[in-house]
Amino acid sequence: MSQRVFVKAVAVKQAGRHYSKSAADLAGEVLLEAAMKAGNVDLDYVVVSSTFVELSERQAAFCSYLCEYLSLEDVPCLRVEAGDAGLAALGVAYRLVDAGFRNVAVVGVEKLADFTTTMLNKVLSCLCNSTFESYYGVVPTVQAAFMTRLYMERFGYRYDDIAMWSVRMHEHAAENPYAFMRRKLTLQDILSSEVVAEPIRLFDVAPPADGAACVILSRDPSPDFRIGVDHVSQVSHNVSLNLRDDLTRLYTVEKGRDLVEHYKPTLFEVSDKYSILGILTLEALGLAPRGQAPKLLRDGCFTYGDKRCVNLSGGLKCLGYTGGASGLYLFAMLVLELLGERPFDRAGAHDVGLVVDMGCVDRTALMVVLRRFS
Amino acid sequence: MPELGVLPPRYWRNVRYYYRLEGTRCKTCGRIYYPPRIRCVCGSSDMENISLLLSPKFVLECHTTLHSVPVEFEKFKPLGFGLVRAYLPDGQSIRIIAPLTDFLSRDEYEDASGRELEPTFRVVMRDRTYGLVCYGTKFRIRHSRV
Ligand SMILES: [Zn+2]
Numbered sequence: 001m002s003q004r005v006f007v008k009a010v011a012v013k014q015a016g017r018h019y020s021k022s023a024a025d026l027a028g029e030v031l032l033e034a035a036m037k038a039g040n041v042d043l044d045y046v047v048v049s050s051t052f053v054e055l056s057e058r059q060a061a062f063c064s065y066l067c068e069y070l071s072l073e074d075v076p077c078l079r080v081e082a083g084d085a086g087l088a089a090l091g092v093a094y095r096l097v098d099a100g101f102r103n104v105a106v107v108g109v110e111k112l113a114d115f116t117t118t119m120l121n122k123v124l125s126c127l128c129n130s131t132f133e134s135y136y137g138v139v140p141t142v143q144a145a146f147m148t149r150l151y152m153e154r155f156g157y158r159y160d161d162i163a164m165w166s167v168r169m170h171e172h173a174a175e176n177p178y179a180f181m182r183r184k185l186t187l188q189d190i191l192s193s194e195v196v197a198e199p200i201r202l203f204d205v206a207p208p209a210d211g212a213a214c215v216i217l218s219r220d221p222s223p224d225f226r227i228g229v230d231h232v233s234q235v236s237h238n239v240s241l242n243l244r245d246d247l248t249r250l251y252t253v254e255k256g257r258d259l260v261e262h263y264k265p266t267l268f269e270v271s272d273k274y275s276i277l278g279i280l281t282l283e284a285l286g287l288a289p290r291g292q293a294p295k296l297l298r299d300g301c302f303t304y305g306d307k308r309c310v311n312l313s314g315g316l317k318c319l320g321y322t323g324g325a326s327g328l329y330l331f332a333m334l335v336l337e338l339l340g341e342r343p344f345d346r347a348g349a350h351d352v353g354l355v356v357d358m359g360c361v362d363r364t365a366l367m368v369v370l371r372r373f374s
Numbered sequence: 375m376p377e378l379g380v381l382p383p384r385y386w387r388n389v390r391y392y393y394r395l396e397g398t399r400c401k402t403c404g405r406i407y408y409p410p411r412i413r414c415v416c417g418s419s420d421m422e423n424i425s426l427l428l429s430p431k432f433v434l435e436c437h438t439t440l441h442s443v444p445v446e447f448e449k450f451k452p453l454g455f456g457l458v459r460a461y462l463p464d465g466q467s468i469r470i471i472a473p474l475t476d477f478l479s480r481d482e483y484e485d486a487s488g489r490e491l492e493p494t495f496r497v498v499m500r501d502r503t504y505g506l507v508c509y510g511t512k513f514r515i516r517h518s519r520v
Contacts, residue, residue, distance in 0.1 A: 122444035145438035
């Protein structure tokens with residue numbers, strides 16, 4: 001066993017509209033659940049991930065007030081923010097464990113259902129450049145709309161082909177008890193959903209929700225949670241979309257191709273805030289040739305029965321978009337898949353998986369390789 | 375934060391971007407940037423401001439219409455946005471994300487890609503807290519004049 005950092009426990013709150021719960025309630029709930037599953041270990045650090053907590057809770061130093069709420073009076077804590085790439089916090093926790101801290105909790109939390117739709121659009125627009133984009137009303141959906149349109153034009157796809165991503169995610173989520181959206185959707189449902197930003201429709205967008213997820217990393221392997229962290233890395237491309245030559249590429253995620261070749265993961269959980277980002281991620285990682293991902297999805301690849309399965313959880317499309325918590329949901333789902341928990345046991349035994357989390361639209365990507373050991 | 379509204383000093387500081395589309399050009403290697411930078415990828419910090427508004431030609435490369443908009447844009451919805459290529463006098467070109475206005479008939483708008491645009495000075499939104507009216511540069515399809 002070459003790993004030095006292990007997953008001791010994960011806990012996930014099904015995303016949704018949790019109007020009666022505050023961010024501290026949701027985060028506290030998953031943190032306590034994870035700590036209990038980990039054998040009530042003493043925590044040496046709490047690392048919080050939340051992109052919008054200042055906006056939703058009007059609270060700075062949220063990490064400290066959260067720890068007080070849980071009577072973790074003397075536990076050092078901080079919040080890590082890299083847009084909505086929640087796994088940036090996990091990356092910091094990984095380094096802390098590697099540096100000698102025994103048990104570190106990473107908790108992601110977001111309260112997006114409290115906002116009205118137009119307020120939420122304002123909040124999400126903060127992920128774009130405030131002076132050059134969001135000043136005019138640009139939101140990430142606009143950026144994804146450009147990418148979708150250019151991808152369709154370049155590779156000769158129709159909107160139905162892009163919608164295959166969403167169909168697949170809903171197929172997967174129908175059996176996932178942790179998913180926010182568990183209804184199976186037909187192509188017709190998607191084609192008749194409202195247009196958000198041509199050509200993007202409502203069902204191409206991961207639905208914003210309240211949620212929280214917690215991971216406890218440890219120096220000690222857990223007898224129940226036989227999962228180790230093989231690798232954590234962050235790739236950034238700090239370049240505005242308008243300056244990029246090719247908007248049908250994910251400049252950050254394509255660096256993960258080396259990880260795919262080296263670690264040979266067979267399970268993947270990837271950020272799909274928009275259908276196009278899921279599709280482009282398949283191509284960026286080399287799981288599909290350029291321009292072929294929608295075709296392969298239509299042919300039935302990347303699902304149960306294939307040698308490489310992508311987003312058996314239903315992805316963010318169905319888990320819900322929970323800002324800085326999203327990546328931790330993907331991480332937790334991959335852990336459950338590697339452990340063969342129901343309903344993921346249908347996929348058979350897999351040893352290595354890759355999580356890809358994304359901050360903003362392709363400004364940063366966090367990639368984590370997990371391995372099951374016996 | 376949304377309910378804090380537009381901060382007047384910040385607005386006035388950014389007027390050169392909103393009104394004149396200011397970017398920067400590296401005096402060492404000639405690269406141009408929008409958004410502006412104070413240091414070029416070539417390593418030089420010798421940058422000059424340039425106004426993209428003075429570009430003789432703008433072409434629409436890709437566009438979308440946003441139907442679900444941020445709160446202060448409700449009165450203006452839907453919002454049109456384009457990837458617009460600005461051709462500078464020095465022969466270089468740069469792509470920007472810019473708001474579109476004066477939508478024509480839906481059909482004309484649908485196949486607007488490749489059309490030439492012209493900049494126009496418009497209200498962007500009215501701030502809800504202090505009532506500050508915020509202006510900026512939007513683009514519309516350029517029609518040849520007789
Ligand atoms: Zn230069």
